[in-house]
Amino acid sequence: MYGINWSVHPLFVLVMLASIATGYFVELITLFAIVLVHEIGHVLAAKGFGWTVHEVKLLPFGGVAEVEEGANLPAREDAIVAIAGPLQNVWMGALAWAFGETGLWNQEWSLYVMHANIMIGLFNLLPILPLDGGKLLQAALSRMMPHRQTLVWMGRISLVLSCMMIIFAVIPAFHEPGGGIQANLLAVGLFLLLTNWTAYRHIPFLFIRFLTHRADVSSRSMALGGWALPIVVSKRHSIASALRLFRRDSYHLIVVMEEPGNIVAVLPEQQLVNGYLAEGKADRAVLELFM
Template sequence: MRAGRIAGVEIILNNWFLVLITLFTVAGLASKVMLVFGAVLWHELAHMLMAAGLGYKVKQIELLPFGATARIERLADAGAASEIMIAAAGPLASMVLAALCYAGIGEAGNWQEVLSFVGEVNLMLAGFNLLPALPLDGGRILRAILTRRRDYRNATAIVVMISNIISFMLLILAGLGYLLHNTINLTIIIAAGFLLITARTENDLAGFRAMRILASKKAELSVSGVMSTSHLTAMSNATISDVIRLFGPEQYYIIHIVDQDFRLCGALTETEVWEGLLKRGIKAKVNEFL
């Protein structure tokens, strides 16, 4: 559901978020709903400011049950360092606000209860978002770290597997709560369901990222006529998967191929690699692409 715009950024309320807010309201906690809403916006504002500082434009923010996700132009083309900085900004901002709330409780007078609640909400928001699960900030940070050694799709698959494990652990935790205390924790169940569904979506989208990045590079090179290039050297009998995992989003790649005597056999552009990959497969040898 569209909720309006803030500084030109469209605000979307996710259906899961609406369910959680409804549960708060039905439970007689309507007065605290706006505080939770504000905490989530504060968290996402930090993402927005970091993205803007790195030169990315935020088009849309979707408020989720335990955080939010920003639709940022060209974020899929960002390097690992930029993605980590943008993802970490939200939890850091939440922890800073929580610390300020707890530090001011002693002098808050009648506002002690409010400050305590806001501090607790922000602390929980930061903690949950740092879980290594997609689409949470912790999952994005972990995936960005993994992409330094693996290709994006493989890194996503690993984090999705961890996300599923966390989801099932949350369901088990909810089940134990029911067996031991005869209570149903709907918040945990919603969190588990949310992670299961959204992690699967992230996995489905990962396969398209490489093609989007290549298209973006081609467009930039066509417009400017010049682009920063990185050169790789590969043995002729190396597998193409070993080459692809070294591709990053911020440079165009030229691969120099050498034989067993380290003599140059030929060269491939990044475009030729991706086009040849469709015919020869990920396990093909580099010299098969010449």
Template sequence: MIKWRGIAFKLHPLFVLLMLLALAMGEWLGVVTLFGIVLLHELGHLAMALRFGWTIREVKLLPFGGVLEVEEAGTVPAKEEALVAIAGPAQNAWLAVAAYLAGLLGWVDTAWSHDFIKANALILLFNLLPIMPLDGGKLVQAWMSLRIPYHRVLLWSSRLSLFFSAAVVLYSFVPLLQGGVLQMNALAVGLFLCASNWTYRKNVPFVFLRFLVHRARRSEGRIDRGTLAQPIVVAEQRQPSDVVKLLMKERYHLVYVIKQGKVQKVVPEDQLVDRFLHTLTNGHADLRFFM
């Protein structure tokens, strides 16, 4: 582990395993190249996150990219999340272009340039799969958060991630049907993504709770700047635990409580969230409700 400006840089055990396997096969140049590509990919994410003032706890490098552990996860604007996500693949794009030009001008060996371009293209395209924590998964999640309530965003992104993670595992067996050998790299990565997203699915209630805890601070900022409120209309008997599931990440809400066709009261979302967190603290609500 290496620390820089309070940020820990770590190699994931899966990356270490694949690197050791490659070294055992004498592919040391490939290991160095892959490490450099992955590091630059993740530095793209890191630079953009720091530009937005995010607090980064850890950078974990994986064979296909990496993961930023940030304090603000799930609480920052969708636009920032999307830009941080796309900053990684953008590094692979310019690296591929640079390698192509270097090979064209004769500055590097053409075969090496071709392999380098192929590696960057593979990492770029793989990271755009709609799987958490890949960049494509984060982009899909940011896009969904502009259109549907955030609780539903978390549930659907976890379901999509599990589905496509399983598809990666199945893809690793395709060569066997064609008389080839099992794609061990794809199998290892696919199983890792399945396990990661199964854990993420179980942690949805806690991710949503963190979203609610930070909600009041973001709401105050919107009110100070002036914002159009999006109404949520509910019947009087609806519980706070039902209503908070209707909150959209990129909107400020006023909750209209209806009884017998008439508005009984209008509740700002801040009061709604405070009431729910109070009931949760006093043991009158259960996080399993958000599964």
């Protein structure tokens, strides 16, 4: 579909098997359809911006898309694509309510479909990666702080909230008479915790990927024209410390200054990135790039 490889995540397979075993097959098909339409909303929005989407893995609460351009896509586009999924749940929930009010569906089934859309839509708006709410928060943070700092903070926020979800899932087993663990919520919480722990450990690699695609940002900035955001460093600043100041949507000029305030050189960001990627010596001083 749309030239994209669609697959079902093992977590969704477990939910399917549990639903079949407990006799909720129709509800399972309905859930699958809601999740599929939710994810198609993301894909259509992404395709509208010309993104290259390679694969979509469907999960019980939505899906995870593999996008070629990654973190160098404009934050505005990322936010629009993220919100496009929950918006599908809005019209599907409203349609289910309308069908119930007009008698096309019985009230019980109408309420079930409406509540399923509300739950999936709201759950996806939680500020945890890779949920839509996490992507929205990440897009907002990227407008206020450097990209590497955004990765670190989003990793921390996602890990804390994932742990809170796990705690919330097991609390009924200890505080409610006859209460049990909320297995579905626990499984999703563990999945999000593992996903974000892996991503947090891989922040250095994610940052390098961000740098390798900076040429796209440069080309986009030159094609559209606009302001460059200067980064002021001393000539003894390391390349790594300067690169960590790069912002997602900005094109940078690196202003190298001596201690009294005299400008030694103005470097385009590509020179800094290429100097780092070509030799990988992040601790070199910026001064070495023009010696």
